Amino acid sequence: GGSSRYVAEVNGHKVAVQSVDEIYTEMIRTGDFAQYINKNQEDLTDEDRRLLKEQAYTIVESRVLAAQLADKYQIVTTDAEVANAIRSIEFFRDGETGQFDKARYEDYLRQTGTVAAQFENSVRSDLTNQKLVRYLALGAVSGDSRLAELAAIENATGSFELVTINYDQFKGERNPVTLEEIEQLYELKKSELITDNRVKLAYIHIKADDYLDQVEISDEAIKQGIAQLETRTFDRIEIAATSDAEKEAALSALNSVYDEIASGELSFEKAAESDAVKAVNGHLVAKETIKLGAIGDAAFDAVLFDLDLNAPLSKPFATDTGVYMLSLTGVKNVMGSGIDVTSMVRNQLAEPLVADLYYAAQEKFEKLAEIYRDDLESIANELGAEVITTDWLSLDQKEGVLENDEFYSSVAYLDLANTPVVSAPFAPGENEGALVKVIEFDANHAMTLDEAKPLLTEVIKRNKLRMAMAIELDQLKDKAESGAVNLETYAKEQGYDFFALNDLVARYMDPSALNSIAFEALMASYYEQPVAPYMMLHDGAEGIALVNVKAFKAGSIDDYSAIERQEKRGLLQNDQANYELNAIFEDFKSRSKVKRLANPFMQ
Incomplete structure (x- = not known):
């Protein structure tokens, strides 16, 4: 009921x-x-x-x-x-x-x-x-038979030589493709030859970074920001003075030696020992290293952090804590070398201001999208953005801007049969906004002979090339097996890639240390578990390899440690349990x- x-x-x-x-x-x-x-x-x-x-x-x-x-x-x-x-x-x-x-x-x-x-x-x-x-x-049940199968591959060891040829390296004859060959292949494969779904797009894409140029940061603010990242080493002559009369006497004493220090006639250390400075109880504080604010005297910091190593000597000055003269000896930035600190600080200071501009633009973007809907030009004009248009893009291959998952989803889930059609605003990335319009949609269909020609031409070219490369490596195999040719010498003469790999363990094989053809060939030889010595050809996605298996030994359970055996059994049991649960x-x-x-x- x-x-x-x-x-x-x-x-x-x-x-x-x-x-x-x-x-x-x-x-x-x-x-x-x-x-x-x-x-x-x-x-x-x-x-x-x-x-x-x-x-x-x-x-x-x-x-x-x-x-x-x-x-x-x-x-x-x-x-x-x-x-x-x-x-x-x-x-x-x-x-x-x-x-x-x-x-x-x-x-x-x-x-x-x-x-x-x-x-x-x-x-x-x-x-x-x-x-x-x-x-x-x-x-x-995860018996040792399953573990042994896994160990035979994972713990296999071998020594190999490989000669690999990718399609661009091959120096042999490249036979032309005839129209007859294209037509024959078309008749054979035409039921499988389908065009991609394609779209032509217009879109608006705004990013927070687009608003960086609209923000002005003063030189003084940047200077202060850089100072926050610095430690400064300096010498100083310090005179305790509290009353105006004491400060005036101290300033007079330091001014009397300033010109000699500035001209190089008198060292900073000797100036501190001069009669004039001693008379007002001045003394030297050497090699002090501080960060901005460490002393707690803003007037002192203002003088110290205004110096640079090209003009390291300060004029004598008075603060609430005393009278000083400074000599800068070192500047160290906590960010280290090789970093554009000025740009970094400017961007940091600009970030909140840029964010405000961007969020305002994003809010405006969403409102404009409701008002104008499919009129991207009007939206872009009011935003100060641009409308970007594309040629045909494959939806199936996620070409161009469709490589971004959010762009792809925003297009793929539209009613493409009724173009032009516009998406809702979406975020292709952090602090980014976009709106995309599908101008035209070309649904997939069976290829005509003319549409298929470029694809079939490449297929036939590749097949002919593969055949010629296989013949060359097969001949090389015969010569190498007879001892007439050394693989390494041959590879060097022909400009092919050669790898010599000894005592390799399957589970420790590093794909990044080999080109893709060599890695595919090695994996194939491991899974075949050949009886060494043995040579084999491997036809890979990027080319062909000749593998000389000089030595090979299948792995065993004993090659695992006790902990590894326990972990492997656990993984196999979980795999079995998931299968059984389903x-x-x-x-x-x-x-x-x-x-x-x-x-x-x-x-």
């Missing part, structure tokens, strides 16, 4: 419409529905929404069955375990204390529009599945009694 509260009975358990509604609402809110229906939310028809509700029901039904299966195996996930799991989620922890922050958790629920019970049920389901896998892993679930589902109930929500 029908009910307004329930949508189904699964093995006697009534499935509430609320649980389906929660999943359906989440799909619509987050845009996850796009993986099932290729449309914008505003374009969803009643039938589309009915299908999405069915998908939401399927998810809920699977969760109910999983919970019932867990009950069958007497696996229970307690409220305390759910709470502990949530508290352990890094995102919900305080950045300073590392403790669970309830406010962060509640903010997340509020911002995502998620009901606490819904989130907790999702965590409970994940924990239950993990327990099921662990339970089945305890009984999973099989058990599907069997349980097929035997379950599911009764759908008429409910207006699902219509």
Whole structure:
């Protein structure tokens, strides 16, 4: 019978419409529905929404069955375990204390529009599945036969020589492609020759960095910012003085030696020992290193951090703490060498101002998109941005700007059959905003002979080239096996790549140390486990390799340490347990009694 509260009975358990509604609402809110229906939310028809509700029901039904299966195996996930799991989620922890922050958790629920019970049920389901896998892993048989198979490859050792030829290196004859060959291949393959889905786009793309030039930072602010990153080493002559008369006498004494120091006639150290300075109790403080603000005297800092090594001597000056003359001897930047500190500081100072400009532009962008919709030129003019247009781009190959996942998704989920069509504003990256318009759409179709010619020409060229390269390496193989040719010498003479690899262990093989052809060839030889010595040809994606297997030994379980053997068995058991869990679930589902109930929500 029908009910307004329930949508189904699964093995006697009534499935509430609320649980389906929660999943359906989440799909619509987050845009996850796009993986099932290729449309914008505003374009969803009643039938589309009915299908999405069915998908939401399927998810809920699977969760109910999983919970019932867990009950069958007497696996229970307690409220305390759910709470502990949530508290352990890094995102919900305080950045300073590392403790669970309830406010962060509640903010997340509020911002995502998620009901606490819904989130907790999702965590409970994940924990239950993990327990099921662990339970089945305890009984999973991972005998030494499976471990031995793994060890035979992972622990295999060998010594190899390789000569590799990529297609660009080959120096042999390259035979031309005839029209007859193209036509023959077209007839053979035309059922497989399909064009890509293609689009022509116009789009607006704004970034926070675009607003950097609009921000003015004063030289003084930059100078102060740089000073914050510096430590300065200096000598100083210091005279204690508090009254105006004492300060005037001290300044007079230092001024009497200033010109001699500046001209180089008198050293800074000797000046401190002069009769004039001694008379006012002046003394030298040498090789002091400080950061800005360390002394706590702003007037002192202003003089010290205004000096540079080209003009290291300060004029005598008075502050509330005394009378001084400084000689700068060293400047060190905490950022180290090789960094443009001026640009770095300017950008740091500009960042909050740029962010304000960008956020204002982003807000304006979204409003303009609502007003003008598909009129990108008007939007761009008011934003001070530009409209960028593209030639044909392959949607299937994610060409050009479509390489960005957000751009691709924003285009792929539009109703491309009704171009021109415009996306909603989206963020292709951090502090970036974009809007894309599909101007034209060319749906995939069977290629004509003319459309297929460029592709087929390259295929035939590559096949002919591959054949010629294989013949050359096959001849080289015969000569090398007879001892008539040395592989390394031959490779050097022909300009091919040569690798000599001794005592290589399969699981420690470094792909980055070899070119792709050599690595493919080595992996192929390991899996073939040949009897050495042996030579083999390997036809790879980028070229062809001749592999000389000088020595080879299959690995064994004994090559693993005791800890490694335990870890490998655990991984194999988990693989087996996951496989068994899927099989058990599907069997349980097929035997379950599911009764759908008429409910207006699902219509």
